[in-house]
Amino acid sequence: MAGGTSLVLANVDGRICALLDQCSHEEYPLSDGELEGGDLVCAYHGARFDACTGARKALPAVLPVQSFPVEVRDGDVYVDIG
Numbered sequence: 667m668a669g670g671t672s673l674v675l676a677n678v679d680g681r682i683c684a685l686l687d688q689c690s691h692e693e694y695p696l697s698d699g700e701l702e703g704g705d706l707v708c709a710y711h712g713a714r715f716d717a718c719t720g721a722r723k724a725l726p727a728v729l730p731v732q733s734f735p736v737e738v739r740d741g742d743v744y745v746d747i748g
C-alpha cells in the first residue's frame with residue numbers, strides 16, 4: 667500500500683517495478699499472480715502484462731494496468747503514486 671493505493675511490486679532482473687494491484691480484466695489483485703520473465707500473469711484468467719510498463723500482452727484483458735515510477739535509495743523502495 668502507498669497512500670491508500672494498492673501496488674504490486676516486481677523485481678525484473680534487478681529492476682523494481684510497480685503496477686496498480688488490480689487486473690484490468692475483472693479487478694482481481696495482480697499480486698496473486700506469477701512473474702514470468704518480465705511479464706506479470708494474472709492468477710485468475712491468465713491475462714498477461716508487462717510488469718514494468720503495465721502494457722497488456724495477452725487476453726482476456728484488453729486494457730493496460732497503471733504503472734508508477736519507482737526509485738530505490740539505500741535499499742528502500744519509493745513509488746511515486748502522483
Ligand code: FES
Pocket residue numbers: 689690691692693694708709710711712713726727
Ligand atoms: S481478473 Fe485478471 S485475467 Fe481476469
